Amino acid sequence: MASLKEVKGRIASVNSTRKITSAMKMVASAKLHRAQSSISNMLPYETKLHAMLTAFLSNEADIRSPYMEVRPVKRVAIVAFSSNSSLCGAYNANVARQLNLMVDGYASQIGKENVLIFAIGKKIAHAAKNEGLNIQDVLLEVADKPSYQGTSDLANKLMKMYADKEIDKVELLYHHFKNTASQILTREDYLPVSLPEPEEAPVDHNWALDYIFEPSKADLLKTLVPQVLGLRMYTALLDSNTSEHAARTMAMQIATDNANDLIQDLTVLYNKSRQQAITNELLDIIGGTMK
Numbered sequence: 001m002a003s004l005k006e007v008k009g010r011i012a013s014v015n016s017t018r019k020i021t022s023a024m025k026m027v028a029s030a031k032l033h034r035a036q037s038s039i040s041n042m043l044p045y046e047t048k049l050h051a052m053l054t055a056f057l058s059n060e061a062d063i064r065s066p067y068m069e070v071r072p073v074k075r076v077a078i079v080a081f082s083s084n085s086s087l088c089g090a091y092n093a094n095v096a097r098q099l100n101l102m103v104d105g106y107a108s109q110i111g112k113e114n115v116l117i118f119a120i121g122k123k124i125a126h127a128a129k130n131e132g133l134n135i136q137d138v139l140l141e142v143a144d145k146p147s148y149q150g151t152s153d154l155a156n157k158l159m160k161m162y163a164d165k166e167i168d169k170v171e172l173l174y175h176h177f178k179n180t181a182s183q184i185l186t187r188e189d190y191l192p193v194s195l196p197e198p199e200e201a202p203v204d205h206n207w208a209l210d211y212i213f214e215p216s217k218a219d220l221l222k223t224l225v226p227q228v229l230g231l232r233m234y235t236a237l238l239d240s241n242t243s244e245h246a247a248r249t250m251a252m253q254i255a256t257d258n259a260n261d262l263i264q265d266l267t268v269l270y271n272k273s274r275q276q277a278i279t280n281e282l283l284d285i286i287g288g289t290m291k
Contacts, residue, residue, distance in 0.1 A: 004277065007270040011263060018259035024087065025252035032180070032245035038146070039177060039238045046235045053193075053228045056221070065225045066163045068193045073168045075114045076106050077136070077158060079190070079233070080128070081174035081240035082121030084143045088248035091175065094185050096127035099173060102187070103133060116167065118154065120237065146237045148230075155233040159226060162191045174236045175243035181250060183243035190232065193225065 080099050082092045099117070106115045116136045119125035121143040128135050137157075142150035161167045170191035175183040 004270065004273050007266055007273055011266045011270065014259050014262050014266065018256055018263065021252045021255040021259060025249055025256060028245050028248040028252060032242065032249055035238065035242035035245050036177075039235070039242050042231075042235055042238055046231050049224075049228055049231060053224055056224065065193065065221055067159060067191055067225055067229065070192050070194075071165075071168050073106075074110055075116065075167045075169075076110065077116045077118060077161070077167045077170045078102060079118045079120065079154070079158070079170065079172050079236075080124045081172075081237060082119070082124035082127075082143065083244045084122040084140055086123065087251060088244055089251040089254075091183070091244055091247040092121075092123040092127070095124055095173060095175070098185055098187065099124065099128065099133075100131060102171070102173065103131075118158070120154075120240075142237060143241070146234070146241050148234045151233040151237050152230045155230040156226070158191065159229060167191075172233075172236050174240040175247075176239050177242040177246060180246045183247055186239075188236070190229070193229070 078099065080095055082095045086092065103112060103115050103117075106112075113134055115134060117128050117133045118137045118139075119128055119135060120139045122140055125135065125138045125140075137154070139150060139154065141147075158167070158170050162170065169189070172186075172188045172190050174186055174188075176186045178184055
């Protein structure tokens with residue numbers, strides 16, 4: 001059995017760790033609250049704008065966008081979202097694992113070198129580098145402080161590459177925030193822009209309206225599609241950022257609970273050791289008296 005001094009030292013050490021994890025949980029929880037407000041304010045706008053684009057493209061068969069062109073896939077771009085720091089459970093590991101599966105799936109068809117990686121977050125950038133993947137760009141600052149400008153620049157770069165036929169497909173890989181206890185790893189097609197099938201299209205009686213366009217249909221499409229795609233990238237970043245804070249909140253809560261359980265076990269062990277030491281001293285005293 002460990003000595004009283006050793007057990008007491010372990011209790012103090014675990015107690016210090018508990019204070020740290022508890023403080024980190026409070027910080028992550030506060031960040032989560034702010035991130036939830038951002039994503040809840042953005043989603044309705046992004047959803048409505050996407051619905052407008054879908055309705056417009058569905059009703060105007062003669063109007064096409066270069067971002068809707070479907071062609072044989074020879075080069076693919078994957079935008080993977082992660083965090084810059086750890087201590088958020090399996091959040092980053094899940095993204096890295098799924099990214100490897102995606103790359104392996106494409107590698108058998110077009111070759112690993114034709115899968116271009118755009119990493120948002122230090123953790124996925126390091127994971128991709130360790131796997132020897134073809135990293136094209138790394139964004140670190142926006143992973144901690146989401147900004148529309150940062151993701152808009154990336155979206156514009158990807159749209160230009162797609163329009164210039166440098167890439168034939170773009171996918172997003174990020175965590176979708178469902179609630180504090182659940183974040184869903186999501187793989188989503190970004191380019192080409194696809195329309196829902198008729199049976200999958202949302203019920204909206206305004207779809208059948210005869211729209212009056214100002215300016216022209218072509219000018220409207222030229223403006224609307226990049227705006228929707230830029231906003232989609234930013235929404236994915238907000239979703240990923242919110243999921244990160246939720247994952248860290250849960251991880252720190254679990255760590256704090258484990259520390260509490262360990263302190264209880266060590267306290268019991270300390271009391272048993274102390275009781276045994278007192279008993280041994282009493283036996284020594286009684287033995288010496290009898291002599």
